[in-house]
Amino acid sequence: IDAEFAETFAAVQEQFSHMVEVLFPGGRGRLLLQEPASEDEPGGVSVEVKPARKLGKKLQLLSGGERALVAIAFLMALVLSRPCPFYILDEIEAALDDVNIGRLVQLLRDYRERTQFIIITHQKRTMEAADVLYGVTMGPDGGSAVVSARMAEEEIEREERSRTKG
Amino acid sequence: IDAEFAETFAAVQEQFSHMVEVLFPGGRGRLLLQEPASEDEPGGVSVEVKPARKLGKKLQLLSGGERALVAIAFLMALVLSRPCPFYILDEIEAALDDVNIGRLVQLLRDYRERTQFIIITHQKRTMEAADVLYGVTMGPDGGSAVVSARMAEEEIEREERSRTKG
Amino acid sequence: MHLKRLRVRGFKSFPRATELVFEPGVAVIIGPNGSGKSNLADAVVWALGEQSPSTVRGSSMQDVIFAGSDGRRASAVAEVELVFDNADGALPLPTDEVSVMRRVGRDGGSHYSINRSTCRLTDVVELMAGVGLGRELHSIIGQGRVEAFLAGRPEDRRNQIEEAA
Amino acid sequence: MHLKRLRVRGFKSFPRATELVFEPGVAVIIGPNGSGKSNLADAVVWALGEQSPSTVRGSSMQDVIFAGSDGRRASAVAEVELVFDNADGALPLPTDEVSVMRRVGRDGGSHYSINRSTCRLTDVVELMAGVGLGRELHSIIGQGRVEAFLAGRPEDRRNQIEEAA
Ligand SMILES: Nc1ncnc2c1ncn2[C@@H]1O[C@H](COP(=O)(O)OP(=O)(O)OP(=O)(O)O)[C@@H](O)[C@H]1O
Ligand SMILES: Nc1ncnc2c1ncn2[C@@H]1O[C@H](COP(=O)(O)OP(=O)(O)OP(=O)(O)O)[C@@H](O)[C@H]1O
Ligand SMILES: [Mg+2]
Numbered sequence: 001i002d003a004e005f006a007e008t009f010a011a012v013q014e015q016f017s018h019m020v021e022v023l024f025p026g027g028r029g030r031l032l033l034q035e036p037a038s039e040d041e042p043g044g045v046s047v048e049v050k051p052a053r054k055l056g057k058k059l060q061l062l063s064g065g066e067r068a069l070v071a072i073a074f075l076m077a078l079v080l081s082r083p084c085p086f087y088i089l090d091e092i093e094a095a096l097d098d099v100n101i102g103r104l105v106q107l108l109r110d111y112r113e114r115t116q117f118i119i120i121t122h123q124k125r126t127m128e129a130a131d132v133l134y135g136v137t138m139g140p141d142g143g144s145a146v147v148s149a150r151m152a153e154e155e156i157e158r159e160e161r162s163r164t165k166g
Numbered sequence: 167i168d169a170e171f172a173e174t175f176a177a178v179q180e181q182f183s184h185m186v187e188v189l190f191p192g193g194r195g196r197l198l199l200q201e202p203a204s205e206d207e208p209g210g211v212s213v214e215v216k217p218a219r220k221l222g223k224k225l226q227l228l229s230g231g232e233r234a235l236v237a238i239a240f241l242m243a244l245v246l247s248r249p250c251p252f253y254i255l256d257e258i259e260a261a262l263d264d265v266n267i268g269r270l271v272q273l274l275r276d277y278r279e280r281t282q283f284i285i286i287t288h289q290k291r292t293m294e295a296a297d298v299l300y301g302v303t304m305g306p307d308g309g310s311a312v313v314s315a316r317m318a319e320e321e322i323e324r325e326e327r328s329r330t331k332g
Numbered sequence: 333m334h335l336k337r338l339r340v341r342g343f344k345s346f347p348r349a350t351e352l353v354f355e356p357g358v359a360v361i362i363g364p365n366g367s368g369k370s371n372l373a374d375a376v377v378w379a380l381g382e383q384s385p386s387t388v389r390g391s392s393m394q395d396v397i398f399a400g401s402d403g404r405r406a407s408a409v410a411e412v413e414l415v416f417d418n419a420d421g422a423l424p425l426p427t428d429e430v431s432v433m434r435r436v437g438r439d440g441g442s443h444y445s446i447n448r449s450t451c452r453l454t455d456v457v458e459l460m461a462g463v464g465l466g467r468e469l470h471s472i473i474g475q476g477r478v479e480a481f482l483a484g485r486p487e488d489r490r491n492q493i494e495e496a497a
Numbered sequence: 498m499h500l501k502r503l504r505v506r507g508f509k510s511f512p513r514a515t516e517l518v519f520e521p522g523v524a525v526i527i528g529p530n531g532s533g534k535s536n537l538a539d540a541v542v543w544a545l546g547e548q549s550p551s552t553v554r555g556s557s558m559q560d561v562i563f564a565g566s567d568g569r570r571a572s573a574v575a576e577v578e579l580v581f582d583n584a585d586g587a588l589p590l591p592t593d594e595v596s597v598m599r600r601v602g603r604d605g606g607s608h609y610s611i612n613r614s615t616c617r618l619t620d621v622v623e624l625m626a627g628v629g630l631g632r633e634l635h636s637i638i639g640q641g642r643v644e645a646f647l648a649g650r651p652e653d654r655r656n657q658i659e660e661a662a
């Protein structure tokens with residue numbers, strides 16, 4: 001188990017540093033394997049990130065958006081080293097600004113050949129990454145239904161029009 | 167203390183029901199005062215919300231966006247019954263869809279005479295509510311600076327251009 | 333291997349049989365607040381054997397069964413079927429598609445099946461562990477959970493890497 | 498009464514004296530991730546007497562002092578001043594503006610002042626409680642905390658209403 005873990009850890013570690021450079025231009029990041037706490041417990045994995053121009057910090061002091069970006073870097077490092085057959089990501093870009101949503105969209109496009117991404121979002125920007133778009137609406141009887149995204153967008157526009165006229 | 171609380175509670179309760187009707191068109195909501203748990207402990211306040219077409223539900227089963235809307239209804243009920251001198255709201259609309267951000271923006275416009283709102287956001291829609299817009303940027307020396315919003319928007323556009331060319 | 337079809341019936345806010353057909357690549361799901369998007373993510377987590385109600389945002393396992401609405405009576409059964417593309421043989425089964433299904437009634441007992449034949453929970457868990465979809469299901473990040481994905485303790489991060497190994 | 502000016506120096510990511518002038522109505526603050534927006538909200542919470550480091554997202558009270566960056570040395574002192582418009586006399590002080598200031602050095606002791614004369618923490622807390630800005634500070638909702646604003650226990654909601662009373 002140790003040799004296998006060591007190999008996987010090395011791959012994830014390398015990819016994580018690379019992903020941090022992509023998501024934090026001018027920044028640096030790394031994963032570190034801690035000393036085992038006791039005989040029977042393996043060491044944990046700690047994370048260090050230094051955004052450009054700033055001192056390296058405890059994760060806790062980073063901003064909401066920066067912490068989300070570090071988590072996305074870790075996720076993508078797993079995708080690149082040991083991909084699962086599919087990923088479901090529910091509004092993971094909610095805390096990101098437009099530029100960082102753009103960087104995420106670019107990553108999804110770059111790695112769509114490696115695995116399947118199913119993304120739930122409200123951001124128009126994220127929709128640009130889609131190969132296929134699905135819409136979910138709440139029907140008149142109070143039950144959910146899946147419609148073509150065209151219809152979902154029309155419903156959103158219809159609600160919007162009735163809100164501004166109302 | 168009791169008479170004062172009772173009067174405030176009645177005012178907040180009335181405004182909460184009104185706010186839920188605004189934020190959940192066709193829905194209903196109310197605040198309820200629970201029986202005191204013991205002699206020396208007053209009763210707590212419970213919340214019930216029934217979105218349109220759905221059964222009334224435990225708050226836990228509502229969606230992320232619906233829960234944020236209920237919290238905003240409660241906040242606005244306090245603003246309308248016992249306003250504080252100012253409110254600072256940090257990305258409170260992150261989980262909302264465009265239509266609901268529109269409803270929030272409308273509320274901020276409607277009640278801007280009653281109190282002062284200071285809103286932190288990434289959403290272009292929310293910026294429409296602004297009387298005054300401020301930009302914060304991270305300077306080249308790694309320290310934050312406040313600039314005119316014009317400059318902040320230009321910096322966001324500049325980063326965006328360098329991302330898409332880069 | 334990828335997720336080819338997701339079918340739900342009587343699961344959370346979906347009273348009627350509803351199916352999404354997925355392709356490889358990037359699929360994006362949009363819709364108003366409260367329309368049922370995150371319930372679809374919960375459906376996948378639940379079908380793969382989730383035992384804790386709070387992971388699918390309920391307080392009891394009955395909370396996954398459609399509880400009724402203004403226009404419809406409550407459902408008696410919640411059912412979710414995942415169909416995986418297995419043309420590459422990633423799953424040790426002889427078929428080009430592999431179906432994993434979970435069903436629960438009001439009496440509480442869950443019923444699992446692989447390729448429509450009844451099996452136990454451990455069979456589903458073992459089948460999925462073989463392709464990196466271990467108990468922690470690191471490949472499904474729920475709403476509001478992206479920061480928690482990394483904010484755990486160092487041991488948690490080690491587990492995530494071990495599962496991927 | 499409204500918040501007229503917010504001035505920070507050496508507080509979190511703001512090494513230089515920085516001032517925002519606010520009007521009544523709706524002020525909106527934008528800026529890239531990590532630029533310092535939420536630090537401004539923390540500055541207001543801190544100046545009004547916050548005692549717990551975790552509420553201003555630090556692990557110790559020293560974390561509020563600018564710790565340095567690639568281009569600048571660390572600050573020795575963190576200072577925040579809030580200036581309120583008091584033309585309506587909402588605050589029981591004879592001036593048209595009321596300033597509340599907090600300063601802390603590396604040695605740890607906080608220094609409070611009202612209208613630039615030294616006072617105790619309890620003086621600041623009492624002054625603000627008179628206008629509905631009690632200990633809980635329900636009027637400041639931090640990032641990611643909007644659901645928690647309502648999700649507390651029923652006793653918490655009662656407290657929020659009592660403070661407003
Ligand atoms: N067992 C159930 N029966 C009926 N409705 C249910 C059940 N469980 C959840 N719901 C309903 O499903 C709705 C929430 O769905 P979901 O969380 O998927 O929304 P969403 O599309 O993700 O919204 P958001 O964009 O706000 O995150 C709620 O309104 C809730 O009442
Ligand atoms: N004491 C300190 N000294 C120097 N920098 C600090 C200090 N405390 C926090 N910071 C820095 O401030 C930055 C975060 O600021 P803040 O949380 O205000 O960002 P934000 O503009 O709200 O971003 P987001 O849009 O992602 O929420 C972090 O990068 C953090 O490293
Ligand atoms: Mg959701």
Ligand SMILES: [Mg+2]
Nearest residue numbers: 063064535640
């Ligand atoms: Mg922030």
